[in-house]
Each structure stands twice: as C-alpha cells, then as structure tokens.
Amino acid sequence: MADLTQLQTTCIQVRRDIVRMVHAVSSGHPGGSLGCTEFLVALYNEVMNHDPKKFTMDGIGEDLFFLSNGHISPVFYSVLARCGYFPVEELKTFRKINSRLQGHPTTHDNLPGVRIASGSLGQGMSVAIGAALTKKLNKDNSIVYSLHGDGELQEGQIWEAAIYAAANKVDNYIATIDYNGRQIDGNVEDVLSLGNLAAKFEAFGWQVIETEEGNNMAAVLEGFAKAKSFIGKGKPIVNIMKTEMGAGVDFMMGTHKWHGSAPNDEQLQKALDQLVGNEVDY
Amino acid sequence: MKKYTYTEKKDTRSGFGAGLQQLGQxxxxxxxxxxDLIGSLKMDAFKAENPDRFFQVGIAEANMIGIAAGLTIGGKIPFTGTFANFSTGRVYDQIRQSVAYSGKNVKICASHAGLTLGEDGATHQILEDIGLMKMLPHMCVINPCDYNQTKAATIAIADHHGPVYLRFGRPTVPNFTPADQKFEIGKAILLNEGTDVTILATGHLVWKAIEAGEKLAEQGISVEIINIHTIKPLDNEAILKSVAKTKCVVTAEEHQMNGGLGDSVAQLLSRNTPTPQEFVAVNDSFGESGTPDQLMTKYGLDTVNIIEAVNKVMKRK
Structure with a gap:
C-alpha cells in the first residue's frame, strides 16, 4: 500500500528542485514539469519495477519509461536523482556547460535513467513501442511506459505509432498524455484543437483510461492501477491525464506563460514559500 | 591494367536481401x-524464415526509425529497409535524435539510391543521402559496389556496434568482387595499381571506373583505382598513400557533388596535401524519369565522364 504522505512530501521536494533548477540558469520549462510531478513521483517511487542503483541501457527484467516531451527535463531529472539514479547534488549542473543534465534529456553523456534522447517532439511513442516489442521477443513481462505532452500530439509520427501499436497488439505498453491544455503559443484548443482525444485513441483501437485529477496523488495512483489492469489484454493503453500546468505554484497556474520561462529571484522566493515540507534542498 | 571479369549482372539490393537472410540464420x-517495400528491398526470405523478428510498419518511415531505436533497448540489432529517399531525407530528425544522438545500434538499409532508380523520377532519386548521413556524428556510411560486396557489407555491419547507413541500388550491375570476401568497414580496396592518376569510386561508379581504367590504359595512362565502399570513416591512409604517388585524383559517385565522397576527399587532401581533383557527380541538379543508363549519361556519371575528368585533372598537375 502506497504511503500517500511520503509521496506527497516527495512531490513538494521535486517541485522545489524544479523551480530552483530553472531559476539558477534563467531557462528551462517549469510549467509542464510542475504539472507532471505527481505522475513521475508515483511512477518512479511506487509503480515501476526498477533498480536505480543498477541502471543498464537494456533494462532486462525491469519496467522502462520514456519521456517523449523532453522539455520537462527538470521534473525528470529531479525524480531520477531523488530516487537514486545519480547524486542529487548534480541537479546544480542543469543546463550548464559540461553537464550530463542537458536542456533536453540525452543518452549522450551516460546519465543513468535516460534511455533515449528527446526534445524534438513526437518520437517517444515509436521508441517505446520498439522497446515493448523487444520485451515481448525477450519474453520479459515488464511494462513499458511513456509520457507525452498534449501539444505534442500535433506531431504526425504519434499517429503513425498509434496505428502501429493497435494493429500489432502492443499490450505491454502504457502511454500517458499530459493533458494540460496548454502549449507555447497558448491554449491547445486555440493553437490546434485535438478535438475529442479519447474518441480519437478509441477509434485508433487503444484502451483509453482517463485520469481527471492528475495533480492528486491518490487519483494518479488509481489511474496507474486501472491502466495496468489492461496489460496483456490485446490493446495498447493510453492514460489521458488532466493536469494543471504550473501546479503547486499559484502564479504559474492558469496560464501558458510558464511553459518555457524561468522565475526571477523574487518569483523564486514566492514559489518556494508555497512549497513547504521536510525539504532537503541540494 | 588488371583484368576484371564477371559472369553475371546482379542488383545490389539482392545482395542486401541475401546478407540479411544469412544474418537471420x-x-x-x-x-x-x-x-511497405519488402519485395523491392528483397527482405522476403528473412521475413519468411523469421516471422517473429520481422516488423512490417506500413508506409510510416518516421515510426519505423523510432521503433528501430526502441528495439535496440534489450539487445536487438534492427535493420530498417526502404528506399534511400525515405530512409534519410524523410526521417532525418528521427535518425538524428532517436538513433545517432542516442547512440542506438540501428542499421539503416537504403535501396534505390541515386539516379539508377530510373523511371520513377526525381521524387524518389535521392542524391543527397550520403551527405545527410555523413554529417551526423558517429554515423558510419557504406556504399558497396556490387551484389557480393553488398551481401558481405550487410553481414559485417551486424558486428559493428553503432548506427550505420548502408546504401545500395535497384539496377543490375556487374558482380565482379569475390563471393567469399570479408568486408572491412573503413578499409578501401585497391583494384588497380597505377602511377598517373587516382580514381576513387564508390557504389555503381566502381565498375565504370574499371571500364574507364581499361580505356585509359589503351591510351598509355596508368590509373590507380580504389573502391571507396566506406565513405565514413574514410580510409585516409589509403587515399593519401595513392595520391602521394599519382599527384592527382578523380572522385566518382552517384550523388550530388555537394556533400558526397568528393567533398570528403577534398577535405582530406586540402588538410594534408592539396591536390588537383575533379568530381564525377551530379552538379546541383535533381534527376528525372528515364532508364538508368540514359540518366547516368545525361547527368554525367558515365565511363566517358570519368575519362574526361582524368584527362582534365592530369593537365592540372
């Protein structure tokens, strides 16, 4: 049984890391990172079978995760470090010269926990499907997970992958959509509406799960449990998870403006004042 | 001039199919x-013998490259197959991010490269693919010259850890290299020793270089011919050694002049030993419909063009 309090405390710490990391280099993407905090904290601390101390690229016998919307690297790095993939201190190097923590994640510098470069959008679903196919060939019953932005679904490759996964019954794979409704230029609805997203995935032959409260840890865990219950049932699974961009910091919510902007000194302090727990900042 | 003979003409793509079939076993x-090009790529045998290890992705090349990158995670060695145009230009960013930058062990196998695709015309005749692929850090670029060499190259790249671009074609061409050859990535093959000029040829132009060498020998010109089957990494040592002797060079390729083998050679020579060089390549142009032979003639990639280039470059020594 999950320790909700512990997971929520971790979320506060991760959110502190996110705002401090982007503030330190005056760049990066805090909005989507804050919105996906519950998802990634739950995934790495509760849901996945994995061993942070023994990272291998092949991940034989382990569940795998692919971050397709690579710009939310701050939350990814914080969660990886906080569960033991690499020293938390290394978060200080985010986006700095000679760092393994590149602006967008990469395997290039052998950062434990990262299995594919992402940043150019729309590619991670194909990669996750490939990894899921190898799991099947290897008779490895682990699960492959991926995360995608909603704006990212405007990329055509996603739908190539969606057709493939359903047609080939890639049923050891759970894709999650960070459905926050916002992208750089504004609301997804205004930039390029996705229409009825659940109906689209259903029409493509996927098992659709919807998580209404993606920033509520209990709801996120429930969503994972529901998604996992469809593993091995002949369909790829998608979890459309509603989140709030900027969640946890009041002035970053309700707008797309913090998609790719960093807080200044005063804004950082204001954000940290809202993120109080048993913090152990790097 | 050393005499080269062949018993039959075969297509390089069938060499790929045969190599892949052997790897399957x-x-x-x-x-x-x-x-959606199993027949064109000659992948039927591998598919028939290894149905569990074959993935038909449909007309969705971007997804194919991404899936291939993912398949490597857990130890598979994916070989992707489609036309050269759809293997490179169409999916450049997928190769760049998910394969090359991510250091994935994917073999991108590309048929119908260049003008010799023929009647389908310029939409399908990519002449920029060597350039696109060689610019990617750590990408290995191979363009074998005949059936036997393509088969050997296909088998060899499975043992090379890292991304590879393997380029071959549609038409039948003289199959003159040994059936039992061992393919060494990055190791140029000296086909004929000579002293007056070096011809560095790749792919379908290798046989034309041999034909040119025979005609030039009749004129009393001693031609050194080297088969550059690997454009990256380039066999710098073999090229510099030859040019030190002949003092001039002709490069020959079924590709744009910009970005091709000739560019790589010019860069090598300008940094080490500036040398007169002539380029047999397509000069800043798209192709068009026609038979392979007609196109090679029209776009200046024929035996006669190599001979002209040799005569020109020797005057520049």
Whole structure:
C-alpha cells in the first residue's frame, strides 16, 4: 500500500528542485514539469519495477519509461536523482556547460535513467513501442511506459505509432498524455484543437483510461492501477491525464506563460514559500 | 591494367536481401523492419524464415526509425529497409535524435539510391543521402559496389556496434568482387595499381571506373583505382598513400557533388596535401524519369565522364 504522505512530501521536494533548477540558469520549462510531478513521483517511487542503483541501457527484467516531451527535463531529472539514479547534488549542473543534465534529456553523456534522447517532439511513442516489442521477443513481462505532452500530439509520427501499436497488439505498453491544455503559443484548443482525444485513441483501437485529477496523488495512483489492469489484454493503453500546468505554484497556474520561462529571484522566493515540507534542498 | 571479369549482372539490393537472410540464420538478435517495400528491398526470405523478428510498419518511415531505436533497448540489432529517399531525407530528425544522438545500434538499409532508380523520377532519386548521413556524428556510411560486396557489407555491419547507413541500388550491375570476401568497414580496396592518376569510386561508379581504367590504359595512362565502399570513416591512409604517388585524383559517385565522397576527399587532401581533383557527380541538379543508363549519361556519371575528368585533372598537375 502506497504511503500517500511520503509521496506527497516527495512531490513538494521535486517541485522545489524544479523551480530552483530553472531559476539558477534563467531557462528551462517549469510549467509542464510542475504539472507532471505527481505522475513521475508515483511512477518512479511506487509503480515501476526498477533498480536505480543498477541502471543498464537494456533494462532486462525491469519496467522502462520514456519521456517523449523532453522539455520537462527538470521534473525528470529531479525524480531520477531523488530516487537514486545519480547524486542529487548534480541537479546544480542543469543546463550548464559540461553537464550530463542537458536542456533536453540525452543518452549522450551516460546519465543513468535516460534511455533515449528527446526534445524534438513526437518520437517517444515509436521508441517505446520498439522497446515493448523487444520485451515481448525477450519474453520479459515488464511494462513499458511513456509520457507525452498534449501539444505534442500535433506531431504526425504519434499517429503513425498509434496505428502501429493497435494493429500489432502492443499490450505491454502504457502511454500517458499530459493533458494540460496548454502549449507555447497558448491554449491547445486555440493553437490546434485535438478535438475529442479519447474518441480519437478509441477509434485508433487503444484502451483509453482517463485520469481527471492528475495533480492528486491518490487519483494518479488509481489511474496507474486501472491502466495496468489492461496489460496483456490485446490493446495498447493510453492514460489521458488532466493536469494543471504550473501546479503547486499559484502564479504559474492558469496560464501558458510558464511553459518555457524561468522565475526571477523574487518569483523564486514566492514559489518556494508555497512549497513547504521536510525539504532537503541540494 | 588488371583484368576484371564477371559472369553475371546482379542488383545490389539482392545482395542486401541475401546478407540479411544469412544474418537471420546466424544471429538471433538481428531483427528487420520494412515500410511497405519488402519485395523491392528483397527482405522476403528473412521475413519468411523469421516471422517473429520481422516488423512490417506500413508506409510510416518516421515510426519505423523510432521503433528501430526502441528495439535496440534489450539487445536487438534492427535493420530498417526502404528506399534511400525515405530512409534519410524523410526521417532525418528521427535518425538524428532517436538513433545517432542516442547512440542506438540501428542499421539503416537504403535501396534505390541515386539516379539508377530510373523511371520513377526525381521524387524518389535521392542524391543527397550520403551527405545527410555523413554529417551526423558517429554515423558510419557504406556504399558497396556490387551484389557480393553488398551481401558481405550487410553481414559485417551486424558486428559493428553503432548506427550505420548502408546504401545500395535497384539496377543490375556487374558482380565482379569475390563471393567469399570479408568486408572491412573503413578499409578501401585497391583494384588497380597505377602511377598517373587516382580514381576513387564508390557504389555503381566502381565498375565504370574499371571500364574507364581499361580505356585509359589503351591510351598509355596508368590509373590507380580504389573502391571507396566506406565513405565514413574514410580510409585516409589509403587515399593519401595513392595520391602521394599519382599527384592527382578523380572522385566518382552517384550523388550530388555537394556533400558526397568528393567533398570528403577534398577535405582530406586540402588538410594534408592539396591536390588537383575533379568530381564525377551530379552538379546541383535533381534527376528525372528515364532508364538508368540514359540518366547516368545525361547527368554525367558515365565511363566517358570519368575519362574526361582524368584527362582534365592530369593537365592540372
């Protein structure tokens, strides 16, 4: 049984890391990172079978995760470090010269926990499907997970992958959509509406799960449990998870403006004042 | 001039198919993907013998490259197959991010490269693919010259860890290299020793270089001919050694002049030993419909063009 309090405390710490990391280099993407905090904290601390101390690229016998919307690297790095993939201190190097923590994640510098470069959008679903196919060939019953932005679904490759996964019954794979409704230029609805997203995935032959409260840890865990219950049932699974961009910091919510902007000194302090727990900042 | 003979003409793509079939029987980690061109790529045998290790992805090349990158995670060695145009230009960013930058062990196998695709015309005749691929850090670029060499190259790249671009074509061409050859990535093959000029040829132009060498020998010109089957990494040592002797060079390729083998050679020579060089390549142009032979003639990639280039470059010494 999950320790909700512990997971929520971790979320506060991760959110502190996110705002401090982007503030330190005056760049990066805090909005989507804050919105996906519950998802990634739950995934790495509760849901996945994995061993942070023994990272291998092949991940034989382990569940795998692919971050397709690579710009939310701050939350990814914080969660990886906080569960033991690499020293938390290394978060200080985010986006700095000679760092393994590149602006967008990469395997290039052998950062434990990262299995594919992402940043150019729309590619991670194909990669996750490939990894899921190898799991099947290897008779490895682990699960492959991926995360995608909603704006990212405007990329055509996603739908190539969606057709493939359903047609080939890639049923050891759970894709999650960070459905926050916002992208750089504004609301997804205004930039390029996705229409009825659940109906689209259903029409493509996927098992659709919807998580209404993606920033509520209990709801996120429930969503994972529901998604996992469809593993091995002949369909790829998608979890459309509603989140709030900027969640946890009041002035970053309700707008797309913090998609790719960093807080200044005063804004950082204001954000940290809202993120109080048993913090152990790097 | 050393005499080269052949008993039959065969297409290089069939060499790929045969090599892939052999890999299917010898290497359980090899998997193959195709984007609706199984017959054209000669992947039928591998598919028939290894249905579990073959993935038909449909007309969705971007997805194919991404899936291939993912398949490597867990130890598979994916070979993707489609036309050269759809293997490179169409999916450049997928190769760049998910394969090359991510350091994935994917073999991008590309048929119908260049003008010799023929009647389908310029939409399908990519002449920029060597350039696109060689610019990617750590990408290995191979363009073998005949059936036997393409088969050997296909088998060899399975043992090379890292991304590879393997380029071959549609038409039948003289199959003159040994059936039992061992393919060494990055190791140029000296086909004829000579002293007056070096011809560095790749792919379908290798046989034309041999034909040119025979005609030039009749004129009393001693031609050194080297088969550059690997454009990256380039065999710098073999090229510099030859040019030190002949003092001039002709490069020959079924590709744009910009970005091709000739560019790589010019860069090598200008940094080490500036040398007169002539380029047999397509000069800043798209192709068009026609038979392969007609196109090679019209776009200046024929035996006669190599001879002209040799005569020109020797005057520049």
């Amino acid at each position: 010898t290497n359980p980690n090899v998997v193959a993907l195709c984007a």
